[in-house]
Amino acid sequence: MTPRHQRDLTRRTMMFALGGAAVSIPAAAAVAPYALADQPGLQNTAAAGPLPVTVVNSSGSFDNASVHLYVVGNVDGRQVRLTPEGTVVPVAASDNGADGFTDYAIPLVGSGETKLSLPYMSGRIYVSLGQKLKFKAVTDGNGAAALQYPAGWVASDPNYGVLHDCAEFTYNAAGMFCNTTMVDMFSVPLAIRLTGEKDQTTGTLRPGGRAAAFAAVKQVAEFAPLVVDDTRIIAPGHGLDAGLFAQDYFAPYIDEVWSTYTGKDLTVTTNAGTFTGRVRGDQFTFSGPASVSFAKPTTRDVLFCDGNLAAPNDGTTGPVAAVLGAGFNRSTLLSVPAQPATDPAAFYQGALTNHYAKAIHAATEDGKAYGFAFDDVADFASYIQDPTPKSFTLTLTPL
Known part of the structure; x- marks a missing residue:
């Protein structure tokens, strides 16, 4: 597919x-x-x-x-x-x-x-x-x-x-x-x-997957407030809007991505071709099949894949935004400079990641x-x- x-x-x-x-x-x-x-x-x-x-x-x-x-x-x-x-x-x-x-x-x-x-x-x-x-x-x-x-x-x-x-x-x-x-x-x-x-x-x-997902999210202090009894786990984006999740949670990772790719290239491959990007000023600018650029996103932008990571239906900016959004949530942008990362073993590594998505994937x-x-x-x-x-x-x- x-x-x-x-x-x-x-x-x-x-x-x-x-x-x-x-x-x-x-x-x-x-x-x-x-x-x-x-x-x-x-x-x-x-x-x-x-x-x-x-x-x-x-x-x-x-x-x-x-x-x-x-x-x-x-x-x-x-x-x-x-x-x-x-x-x-x-x-x-x-x-x-x-x-x-x-x-x-x-x-x-x-x-x-x-x-x-x-x-x-x-x-x-x-x-x-x-x-x-x-x-x-x-x-x-x-x-x-x-x-x-x-x-x-x-x-x-x-x-x-x-x-x-x-x-x-x-x-x-x-x-x-x-x-x-x-x-x-x-x-x-x-x-x-x-x-x-x-x-x-x-x-x-998986057998016991629901309970395992609830338990995994509860174990991460920043994500624990998203668990509502045994009823549901609220996604962190909605948790942020409700005051249950930190508005700057991803800020250190976002800053490190911006700093890292000031000095080297990040490539993103889509159906349109391969885009090569570096941070110039406050913009992550990509060249290739088209010129596209992104301002530094907020934690909310990352969680909702919106705002500065919004994906217009233009065949160029949209697909690159999608890959960046996935890379931020999966925390692969620093470890995999040729995106999209495709090895799930590389996803959600380290303490600063989308532990909600990690727990849900582990449960299936x-x-x-x-x-x-x-x-x-x-x-x-x-x-x-x-x-x-x-x-x-x-x-x-x-x-």
């Missing part, structure tokens, strides 16, 4: 961050480039009709009656949700009940596997355990209906106390493109399987996870795709 940092960066656009979605999610979430959208090079393939979906509850802690499923997203710029019958229905403010929230939950069957049918759409599959999620339908600035999505990293969010998580997908005529995500938080372990041209699975945790069977927005660089994200999908399975694995 081609690493996503070498693909069209329109895929980094949040799948439902359009119209009302921009106001329906906290600002910090709206900038997270989850990137599931159009797929270049696959326009001549054709996925055939609704996709069979199977939901398997192997949580071991909650029976099917205690698991609530939601499929929400967008079609042609309009926010929608999936009904239990497999119909896509537009979101409407009138869907709010007496408590002010919608009830879009799709119940699982009494026991065994639940079968659904997924039409073309992009979005998220949420699961909540024990309690239903509170989605609120609102009207955006353009007068269109939009949903306020759960923000489990925000203490004031009505879903903060609910055990929940999600997977992301885009299903269209070009195929099925899907991933599990820990970009915002990690709570419920989910595995996805996609069959079609190939039979692929990702997201599966295939070593892949979405611990930060550019975790797809060198193909280390829990992402799979197929141009002719036959079935998709979402499994809640043991907590």
Whole structure:
């Protein structure tokens, strides 16, 4: 699979961050480039009709009656949700009940596997355990209906106390493109399987992986406040915004990168070619297929892969920004002067690194996870795709 940092960066656009979605999610979430959208090079393939979906509850802690499923997203710029019958229905403010929230939950069957049918759409599959999620339908600035999505990293969010998580997908005529995500938080372990041209699975945790991830994050003093009881681990970017994580955590590493590459070159190879960069003044300037440059990022820029590390969809600056973002989070920019680093043994070494992403990757069977927005660089994200999908399975694995 081609690493996503070498693909069209329109895929980094949040799948439902359009119209009302921009106001329906906290600002910090709206900038997270989850990137599931159009797929270049696959326009001549054709996925055939609704996709069979199977939901398997192997949580071991909650029976099917205690698991609530939601499929929400967008079609042609309009926010929608999936009904239990497999119909896509537009979101409407009138869907709010007496408590002010919608009830879009799709119940699982009494026991065994639940079968659904997924039409073309992009979005998220949420699961909540024990309690239903509170989605609120609102009207955006353009007068269109939009949903306020759960923000489990925000203490004031009505879903903060609910055990929940999600997977992301885009299903269209070009195929099925899907991933599990820990970009915002990690709570419920989910595995996805996609069959079609190939039979692929990702997201599966090692036995005891969830507990091991929680314990590993707790052991690092700077990251320990991100662990919320046994409910979730908040990603450090959101932790920073909430005052739970130091705003200057990566500053010493960033300064050392800037100092080191004042005197020698850093190379970054993308589909566009190889870029060679040095720090000149306050800019990290690269030459090669195009001239691109970056001002010194902040810790927040590194964690969100945004700000001075934002990745525009231009085929040059964007891919270089993605590689730099991954290098900062994985702490490989000093040890590997030819990026992207591809040996996972070199990732997350030393005390100053993204210990959250490190713990999440260590917990998975295939070593892949979405611990930060550019975790797809060198193909280390829990992402799979197929141009002719036959079935998709979402499994809640043991907590």
